[in-house]
Amino acid sequence: MLGEDFSKRFVDFAPNARYAIAFPNMLISFGALGILFAITLIATLISPFFPILGLVLLVAIVVFEWWYFGEFLKKFAFELRPDHFFSRKGVFKASYTMIRYERIQDIHINQSIFEMLFGLWNVSVFTATATGRGSENIPGLSKENAESLKTALFQKIKKVKKVVD
Numbered sequence: 001m002l003g004e005d006f007s008k009r010f011v012d013f014a015p016n017a018r019y020a021i022a023f024p025n026m027l028i029s030f031g032a033l034g035i036l037f038a039i040t041l042i043a044t045l046i047s048p049f050f051p052i053l054g055l056v057l058l059v060a061i062v063v064f065e066w067w068y069f070g071e072f073l074k075k076f077a078f079e080l081r082p083d084h085f086f087s088r089k090g091v092f093k094a095s096y097t098m099i100r101y102e103r104i105q106d107i108h109i110n111q112s113i114f115e116m117l118f119g120l121w122n123v124s125v126f127t128a129t130a131t132g133r134g135s136e137n138i139p140g141l142s143k144e145n146a147e148s149l150k151t152a153l154f155q156k157i158k159k160v161k162k163v164v165d
Contacts, residue, residue: 013073017140020118022069029065033058078138080152083160085125087136097136101160103127107153109146115139121146125153 036054071091078087085099106126115122123138123146138149157163 013076013140014118014120014142014145016118017073017120018066018069020112020115020120021072021139022065023117024112024114025069026062026065029061030058033061073140076138080156085136085153085156087138099125099127099136101153101156103129104153104157107150109150119143123149 033054036057068091072089075091075094076087076089078085080086081098083100085097085101085104087097089095089097104125105128108124108126109121110124111121119142120139121141121143123141125136125138127135141149
């Protein structure tokens with residue numbers, strides 16, 4: 001749909017988006033691996049090899065997560081098409097979402113605690129669906145880009161729904 005370069009985006013991600021997206025996931029991994037490492041220290045009584053294996057596993061997971069979230073941002077694309085909002089996500093398996101403008105109910109701009117630390121914003125596009133999957137999130141945007149995306153989406157919605165100011 002977008003070609004292999006995935007370069008078609010309405011706005012670009014902020015340069016530090018990778019940190020804000022990867023940071024909470026890495027904290028969870030560090031916590032889980034901390035417990036694993038503690039267990040391996042106890043297992044040292046059995047063999048001195050276990051702490052080394054735990055440390056290698058910790059480094060491998062951190063390197064993988066850093067790579068994964070970089071790839072996530074490279075392959076995440078979204079654009080405003082004439083009759084729908086389109087997004088593509090997925091590192092290993094692509095997931096495509098197309099939301100017709102007349103189905104959009106609301107658009108929110110918000111921040112998680114980690115996004116606040118990095119000065120980033122998340123745009124959420126909500127629809128009314130019976131399936132429960134009624135939203136699309138675009139993370140890692142600067143405030144200006146988030147506002148620009150929200151404004152452009154509202155303009156498209158007004159045009160399709162023939163709303164007069």
